[in-house]
Amino acid sequence: MKVIITEDLSKKFKSFIAVNKVNIEIEEGEIYGFVGLNGAGKTTTIRMLLRMMKPTDGKVFLFGKDIAKGFEQWNDIGYIVESTYAYPNLTVRENLELFFMLRKLKEKTLIDNIIEKLKLNEYQNILAKNLSLGNLQRLGLAKALIHKPKLLILDEPLNGLDPIGIIEVREMLRELSQNGTTIFVSSHILAELAKIATKIGIIHRGKLVKELTSVQLEKQLKKRLVISTKDNYKAIELLKQKGWVPSINTKNEIEILDERALSRSDEICKFLTNNDLPPYKLYPFEEDLESFFIRTIRNEEE
Numbered sequence: 001m002k003v004i005i006t007e008d009l010s011k012k013f014k015s016f017i018a019v020n021k022v023n024i025e026i027e028e029g030e031i032y033g034f035v036g037l038n039g040a041g042k043t044t045t046i047r048m049l050l051r052m053m054k055p056t057d058g059k060v061f062l063f064g065k066d067i068a069k070g071f072e073q074w075n076d077i078g079y080i081v082e083s084t085y086a087y088p089n090l091t092v093r094e095n096l097e098l099f100f101m102l103r104k105l106k107e108k109t110l111i112d113n114i115i116e117k118l119k120l121n122e123y124q125n126i127l128a129k130n131l132s133l134g135n136l137q138r139l140g141l142a143k144a145l146i147h148k149p150k151l152l153i154l155d156e157p158l159n160g161l162d163p164i165g166i167i168e169v170r171e172m173l174r175e176l177s178q179n180g181t182t183i184f185v186s187s188h189i190l191a192e193l194a195k196i197a198t199k200i201g202i203i204h205r206g207k208l209v210k211e212l213t214s215v216q217l218e219k220q221l222k223k224r225l226v227i228s229t230k231d232n233y234k235a236i237e238l239l240k241q242k243g244w245v246p247s248i249n250t251k252n253e254i255e256i257l258d259e260r261a262l263s264r265s266d267e268i269c270k271f272l273t274n275n276d277l278p279p280y281k282l283y284p285f286e287e288d289l290e291s292f293f294i295r296t297i298r299n300e301e302e
């Protein structure tokens with residue numbers, strides 16, 4: 001079942017187009033990573049998914065139902081949007097108790113369970129206004145998860161968390177999705193999302209410029225062979241004679257972008273050695289996710 005569908009979802013603020021005909025389809029149990037630079041349109045899209053903001057154009061279907069037409073399944077959804085909202089003068093536990101009542105939940109154990117799960121035990125009697133950013137984010141997640149929603153919509157949930165907190169939240173999201181929860185999660189850092197997402201959507205200037213599965217992402221990362229010898233310029237001449245297209249990178253190393261060079265690195269090594277230029281460095285190098293992200297966005301601007 002498709003849990004989220006958007007059809008040409010668009011939002012204009014006066015003449016400025018913040019979200020431009022975004023079409024997304026997300027299957028049950030999927031973790032959809034929504035990536036974009038600051039101002040790309042992530043929060044605006046999320047606000048429209050939650051009907052906190054009306055689209056100028058287009059539609060949103062959650063669990064197969066148009067949310068503009070008397071949608072009633074909000075209790076199946078948990079969310080964090082932008083900075084986590086908590087009542088500053090209530091403690092962590094009181095915030096959760098209030099949310100428990102607002103959601104009209106019944107099982108009192110849900111509060112203790114979520115405090116335990118988010119490791120908020122030692123902070124449960126602290127006022128929300130006195131929490132660190134990371135723990136405030138945990139409280140936000142606790143509120144999003146307390147009622148065991150089928151769909152989680154999270155805007156930058158890793159903001160403010162320390163490295164251990166980031167790992168814990170990632171693990172938690174992975175576990176939730178394995179148990180069938182569908183997760184829509186935004187971030188401006190592709191590397192963070194790529195570790196958990198089953199599908200990635202890149203939004204730039206309001207447009208969904210690329211959508212790919214984690215397997216497709218891995219395939220699209222550019223791979224190259226990096227080589228260093230005692231005379232790289234001479235080595236380049238020799239490699240050119242052999243039909244390769246080598247270049248010099250900023251570290252004065254030789255790079256061959258042609259991926260066939262990776263599987264033929266033995267042959268290249270032997271060839272250079274036979275020509276008195278044995279490589280003292282020869283390794284495959286894979287483009288990192290941030291470079292891929294920037295490359296995708298640049299291509300879009302050209």
Ligand SMILES: Nc1ncnc2c1ncn2[C@@H]1O[C@H](COP(=O)(O)OP(=O)(O)OP(=O)(O)O)[C@@H](O)[C@H]1O
Nearest residue numbers: 013016018036037038039040041042043044045188
């Ligand atoms: N209420 C509003 N009125 C006018 N412009 C707005 C409004 N809300 C958002 N925008 C503009 O729409 C664009 C998209 O904003 P949005 O908050 O969706 O981006 P984002 O991808 O979530 O960015 P960030 O990572 O910085 O939160 C921005 O240029 C923003 O200034």
